[in-house]
Amino acid sequence: MVKIGNIELPEFPLLLAPMEDVSDPPFRRLCKQHGADLMYSEFISSEGLIRDAIKSRQKLDIFDYERPVGIQIFGGDEEAMAMSARIVETVNPDIVDINFGCPVKKVVCKGAGAGVLKDIDLMVRLTKAVVDSTHLPVTVKTRLGWDEDSINIYEVAERLQDVGIKALTIHGRTRAQMYKGEADWAPIAKVKNNPRIQIPIFGNGDIDSPEKALKYRNEYGLDGIMIGRAAIGYPWIFNQIKHYFATGEHLPEPTVEDRVEAARNHLKWSIDWKGERVGVFETRRHYTNYFKGIHGFKEYRQRMVSNDKPEDVYAVFDEVLEKFADYKMV
Template identity: 90%
Template structure:
């Protein structure tokens, strides 16, 4: 078993990555239903929490059925990070995660996310401030370094462990790479094999098939895998990976019926969470992914993303079921 503080996870847990505008409660619920072992909120600005920004506060919503679940925060000021961790603790998540990996310019320019990779001392101080301000386990998600000439993940892992983090997730790219090129997991394996490291090390980057998940598990010896973009519109990937680990065989691909059920549940749970207007609007971005690979689908997708009433979207989904019943998606 893998332990993060007092949280007990399966022997090789599969984690859902915290993704902006994706990893909200309806999406997390789908991924939990389909086998995710540990999930995280979208990242939340420490400054936004302190200012009582509505959008930041809504990201604190967690539900018992998705546990264990962590709330991820980011920022570049020690006092703000400490205060936001105390705010996070009031909603009783299972852990607090710190984002030192987001490469997006608007975050980096504020000296947060991957921007902190340029200053390991600041990263340590920010982490220590959070650890000292909460009784919850604190974890970190980060990247290899700022660019190829400044890969510092070995030092980062040791120093963050020394100030009290309970697990570390490493995305196998530098900030300069953004999401381009191939993630280099050899650096992640080196951290895992460091005799000084005794916390769980999770790998992230490019895991999009069960075969690759098993290959990376065996090749790099990490404690678990975090799945991000591959789960968008495809929450089945978690159970597919678990099945492949156990049997060496692949589960059948989700049918059109499975995809409609997932999209319908996503919309239903989004409406229950945020109300019909916002729930319908925020689910629109997911339909292209749920129905990827179905030919001549543009008309149906266009109607799904233009209807304002959930009932009308459900009606289009019923048409999809009828039109594409039995269609095999490659």
């Protein structure tokens, strides 16, 4: 068993990464249904929360069926981070997570996300401000360092543990790499093997198959793994990995019927959460991923993303079930 503060997770848990415009409640619900052990919200700007920005506030929505769930915040100002942690606490998540990893320019240039990797002292002060302002366990997600010449994750891990974080997720790239090249998990394993480190260490980056998950579990000896891009349009990956761990065998590929069911649920839950117009609009970006690799699908996908009424989209789903009833996924 792995513990994050008072949160108990199974041995070698699989975590869903916080992803902007992806990790919202409907998507998290699908991943939970298909085996994710712990999930995080999309990242939320501390400044936006304090300003009561509607979009930021909506990202605080969590539901009991998805627990345990963490809410992730980012920012570069201690007071704003402390205040936003107190706001987050009011919706009663299980965990508060701090994003020190986002490499996107608009976040970095505000001195937040991976921008903080240039200043470890600031990173420590921001973390301490959050830890001191909440009774919830605080976790951090970060990268190896700013660039190859400044890989500082060993010092970061010790100092963040010292100010009270309860778990650390490390993406095996520097900020300079963005999402290019291959994630390097060797430094993450080095953090885990540091005798001073007592908190769970999770690895993140490039896990896109059960084989790779097993190889990395055995090779690097971490406490669990966080999966991001491989889960987009493919929430089945969590149970597939668990099944492979347990049996050494693959679960069958999700059928067209499975994919339609996922897309249908995603649309329904989005509408339940945000209303018909926004729910229909926001689910569109997911259809390409759910039906990736199906030959002759373009016309149906086009209709899914161009219909404004839920009943019309559901009708396209029904057509797909009929047209591709005997289709074999490979």
